[in-house]
Amino acid sequence: MTFPADAREVEPLQAEFAEAVLxxxxxPAKHIPCRxxxxxxxxxxxxxxxxxxxxxxxxxxxxLLGTYGQEIANLAxxxxxxxxFGSGSSRKTHILLEHMKAPAAYVPIDIDDAALxxxxxxxxxxxxxxxxxxxxxxxSQDIDLPDEIGGAPRLGFFPGSTIGNFNLDVAVDFLAxxxxxxxxxxxxxxxxxxxxxxxxxxxxxxxAKGVTAKFTLNLIHRINRELKGNLVVERFAHKAIxxxxxxxxxxxxESLSDQTVEILGRRFSFSEGERVQVEYSHKYTIPQFRExxxxxxxxxxxxxxxxxxxxxxHYLTRA
Ligand code: AVJ
Numbered sequence: 303m304t305f306p307a308d309a310r311e312v313e314p315l316q317a318e319f320a321e322a323v324l325x326x327x328x329x330p331a332k333h334i335p336c337r338x339x340x341x342x343x344x345x346x347x348x349x350x351x352x353x354x355x356x357x358x359x360x361x362x363x364x365x366l367l368g369t370y371g372q373e374i375a376n377l378a379x380x381x382x383x384x385x386x387f388g389s390g391s392s393r394k395t396h397i398l399l400e401h402m403k404a405p406a407a408y409v410p411i412d413i414d415d416a417a418l419x420x421x422x423x424x425x426x427x428x429x430x431x432x433x434x435x436x437x438x439x440x441x442s443q444d445i446d447l448p449d450e451i452g453g454a455p456r457l458g459f460f461p462g463s464t465i466g467n468f469n470l471d472v473a474v475d476f477l478a479x480x481x482x483x484x485x486x487x488x489x490x491x492x493x494x495x496x497x498x499x500x501x502x503x504x505x506x507x508x509x510a511k512g513v514t515a516k517f518t519l520n521l522i523h524r525i526n527r528e529l530k531g532n533l534v535v536e537r538f539a540h541k542a543i544x545x546x547x548x549x550x551x552x553x554x555x556e557s558l559s560d561q562t563v564e565i566l567g568r569r570f571s572f573s574e575g576e577r578v579q580v581e582y583s584h585k586y587t588i589p590q591f592r593e594x595x596x597x598x599x600x601x602x603x604x605x606x607x608x609x610x611x612x613x614x615x616h617y618l619t620r621a
Pocket of ligand 1: 351359462463464466467506507514517581582583584
């Protein structure tokens with residue numbers, strides 16, 4: 303395994319977090335970008351979410367990868383370099399790699415260096431012949447692929463419906479840049495969550511055990527710890543609603559009273575019921591997602607879904 307040069311190291315997140323919170327809470331419609339939910343504790347809580355009965359995406363996608371892995375591997379061809387965007391714990395990658403014939407390399411890209419190292423060590427043990435070249439970077443920024451993968455055909459892998467975090471424009475922009483990075487002739491296997499009944503959708507983002515609430519409210523603990531905040535977590539609540547017009551789950555931190563808080567020596571006021579938007583999770587129909595991919599210059603091909611039409615896996619190609 304090789305680790306990236308300093309030039310590819312990401313900026314320390316601390317200053318960025320401070321800037322995002324101070325600016326985001328100064329706007330009339332308060333918001334904090336969702337990537338700040340995923341610190342070490344947040345990533346742990348998200349892993350807990352993926353194991354909830356109500357949270358169908360993870361197990362459904364894992365099922366699809368198992369069922370259609372061979373078909374996917376055949377489409378990708380032999381000797382591919384697999385490039386995973388936002389690989390995190392790389393919990394789904396082995397299913398894909400097991401089906402692929404003589405993959406040339408695995409390139410996990412993630413902003414969390416610890417998760418990246420851990421996953422690389424685990425996969426290296428599991429696939430001793432597979433060269434692994436981790437890239438420590440924010441995959442939403444411009445990145446370079448390691449020289450070591452040379453001219454191997456590339457298969458991008460973007461599971462989990464992480465693309466659902468992005469607004470339409472940002473999603474198109476990301477897919478276009480992923481296409482430029484992977485290059486001509488490459489493939490992209492991408493998971494997209496599907497639109498569905500609210501009685502299934504809402505509990506997936508507001509579970510009975512309150513794990514999702516804990517995940518959302520962890521942001522308050524992070525603000526208190528890292529940005530000298532004095533927020534009282536009991537005075538806020540997790541709120542998940544479905545925006546029917548746009549087709550997305552919207553997650554908020556809601557203030558339970560009129561209150562004023564202090565963060566890095568600055569004061570912020572909340573009225574009772576006021577919300578801070580912290581995450582979006584866009585849901586697509588298959589035609590909608592194909593249209594989005596086409597806008598970003600990808601050819602749409604195979605789509606796999608489960609028998610309950612909960613989740614979709616798309617295989618895209620680049621001419
Ligand atoms: C990591 C963006 C795929 O949208 O389902 C789940 C995030 N937040 N529950 C999703 C999330 C709260 C998740 N993604």
